[in-house]
Amino acid sequence: MRVAIVGGGIVGLASAYYLADRDVSVAVYEKDSIGGGSTGRANGGIRAQFTSPIHVRFSRESMPVWGSFEKTFGVEIGYRRTGYLFLARTEGTAEHLRENVARQNDLGVPSDYLSPSEAIEHCPGLYADRYVGAAYSPTDGFADPHLALQGFLRGAGEAGAEIHTGVEVTDLQVRDGRVERIETEDGVSEVDFVVNAAGPWAGEIAEMVGLDLPVSPRRRQLLLAEPEPPLPPDAPMTVDVDESVHFRPESDGAAIVGGRNADGDPEHDPDRYRTSNDPDWTVDTLERAADVATYFGPETAVVRGWAGLYTVTPDHHPIVEEPIPGFVNAVGFSGHGFMHAPATGQVVAELILDDTPETVDVSPLSADRFERDAELHEGTVID
Ligand SMILES: Cc1cc2nc3c(=O)[nH]c(=O)nc-3n(C[C@H](O)[C@H](O)[C@H](O)COP(=O)(O)OP(=O)(O)OC[C@H]3O[C@@H](n4cnc5c(N)ncnc54)[C@H](O)[C@@H]3O)c2cc1C
Numbered sequence: 001m002r003v004a005i006v007g008g009g010i011v012g013l014a015s016a017y018y019l020a021d022r023d024v025s026v027a028v029y030e031k032d033s034i035g036g037g038s039t040g041r042a043n044g045g046i047r048a049q050f051t052s053p054i055h056v057r058f059s060r061e062s063m064p065v066w067g068s069f070e071k072t073f074g075v076e077i078g079y080r081r082t083g084y085l086f087l088a089r090t091e092g093t094a095e096h097l098r099e100n101v102a103r104q105n106d107l108g109v110p111s112d113y114l115s116p117s118e119a120i121e122h123c124p125g126l127y128a129d130r131y132v133g134a135a136y137s138p139t140d141g142f143a144d145p146h147l148a149l150q151g152f153l154r155g156a157g158e159a160g161a162e163i164h165t166g167v168e169v170t171d172l173q174v175r176d177g178r179v180e181r182i183e184t185e186d187g188v189s190e191v192d193f194v195v196n197a198a199g200p201w202a203g204e205i206a207e208m209v210g211l212d213l214p215v216s217p218r219r220r221q222l223l224l225a226e227p228e229p230p231l232p233p234d235a236p237m238t239v240d241v242d243e244s245v246h247f248r249p250e251s252d253g254a255a256i257v258g259g260r261n262a263d264g265d266p267e268h269d270p271d272r273y274r275t276s277n278d279p280d281w282t283v284d285t286l287e288r289a290a291d292v293a294t295y296f297g298p299e300t301a302v303v304r305g306w307a308g309l310y311t312v313t314p315d316h317h318p319i320v321e322e323p324i325p326g327f328v329n330a331v332g333f334s335g336h337g338f339m340h341a342p343a344t345g346q347v348v349a350e351l352i353l354d355d356t357p358e359t360v361d362v363s364p365l366s367a368d369r370f371e372r373d374a375e376l377h378e379g380t381v382i383d
Pocket residue numbers: 006007008009010011012029030031032033034035036037038039040041042043044045046167168169170197198199200201220221222307308309310311330331333334335336337338339340
C-alpha cells in the first residue's frame with residue numbers, strides 16, 4: 001500500500017510516523033520547509049481543559065505521547081506540565097468555568113475551580129482582586145512545536161517514510177470514485193491513499209477532488225516579551241477569559257503573550273497574509289496583560305512577534321474523515337492541532353489500515369455534520 005501525505009506540518013508528520021511504523025510505504029510532500037505552515041508559528045499549548053468529549057479524548061490520547069516523546073523519538077521538546085489557569089472577571093464567566101470543571105471532571109480531567117486567592121498560588125504575580133474565580137488543571141502544559149516537528153520527522157524517517165520538502169502537490173486524480181494519482185512538481189505517482197494534512201491550504205487540496213470544505217484560515221498573533229519581574233518558569237498558561245489575553249513562560253524568564261484581534265477576524269489567504277505583528281495589537285495586548293499580573297507594564301521589552309493561521313471550522317472541531325475512498329482529510333484543527341497531533345496521526349493510520357479508528361471515534365467529525373445539523377460544541381476556545 002502506498003500513501004501520500006500533503007503537508008509537512010505536525011499533522012502530516014505524525015500521520016507519516018504512525019503509518020510508517022505500521023510498515024506502510026509513505027511519502028510526505030511539503031511545498032515549503034518542515035513547519036513552514038501553522039505549526040512553526042504555534043504556541044505549543046497542550047491541554048485537556050475542553051468541554052467537548054471528543055476534544056478531551058484527543059487530548060487524553062495525545063498527552064502520554066508528549067510525556068514519553070523524548071524516550072520514543074530521542075528529541076527533548078521542553079514539555080512542561082505547569083497547568084492552564086483560566087481566569088474569570090465576572091460572575092457569568094465564573095459560572096461558565098464552574099460548569100466546565102464539572103463537565104471535565106465527568107470526562108476524567110482533573111481540573112479544579114479555584115478562588116482568586118488559590119489562583120495566585122499558581123501565578124504569584126496575579127492581580128487576584130480583579131478576579132471572581134478560576135479553573136486550573138495540573139496536567140496541562142506546553143512544549144516546543146519546532147522540536148516536536150523534528151521528533152516526528154526523525155521518527156517517520158527512521159520508520160521508512162520518504163520526506164520531500166520544497167515539492168508542491170499540484171493535482172489529485174480520482175478514477176472510478178477512488179483517488180489513484182498524485183501530481184507534484186516532481187512528477188506523477190500512483191497511490192492508494194492521499195492524506196490532506198495541508199493546514200490552512202486544506203481547502204485547496206480538497207478542491208482537487210471536488211470537495212468544498214468549510215475550513216477558513218484566520219490570523220492569530222503572538223509575541224515574545226521580557227517581563228520584569230521575570231515570569232517564573234513554573235507559571236501556568238494563564239488565560240484571562242473576559243479580556244481575551246494569555247501568557248505562558250518561555251526560557252529565561254521570558255513570556256509568550258497572545259490574545260484577541262480587534263479586526264473582525266476576517267479570512268486570510270495563506271499565501272498572502274502578514275506574518276509579522278500589527279503594532280497596535282502589540283501595544284493593546286501588552287496593556288491587557290499588564291492588567292492581569294505584575295509581570296507586564298510599560299517597561300516590558302518585546303523581543304519579537306509573529307502571526308500565523310488557525311484553520312477554523314464553524315464548530316471549532318476538526319474534520320477527520322475519508323469522504324472519498326482513498327482520500328483522508330485531517331484538517332481544521334483551529335488552535336488545537338499541535339496538541340492533538342499524536343492522536344490524529346494514530347487515527348489517520350487507523351482510518352487507512354483498520355477502517356474504524358479505535359484511538360478516537362471520529363465518526364462525528366465528518367464534514368457533512370454541518371449539513372446534517374450535527375455540529376459539535378466547544379465551550380473553551382482560546383483566540
Ligand atoms: C499563533 C498560533 C498559535 C497556536 N497555538 C497553538 C497551541 O498553543 N496549541 C495547539 O495545539 N495548536 C496551536 N495552534 C494551532 C496549530 O498551529 C495548528 O492547528 C497545527 O499546527 C496544524 O498543523 P497542520 O500540520 O495541520 O498544518 P500546518 O502546520 O499548516 O502544515 C500544513 C503544511 O502543508 C503544506 N502544504 C500546503 N499545501 C501544500 C501543497 N499543495 N503541496 C505540498 N505541501 C503543501 C504547507 O506548506 C504546510 O507546511 C496555533 C496556531 C497559531 C497560528
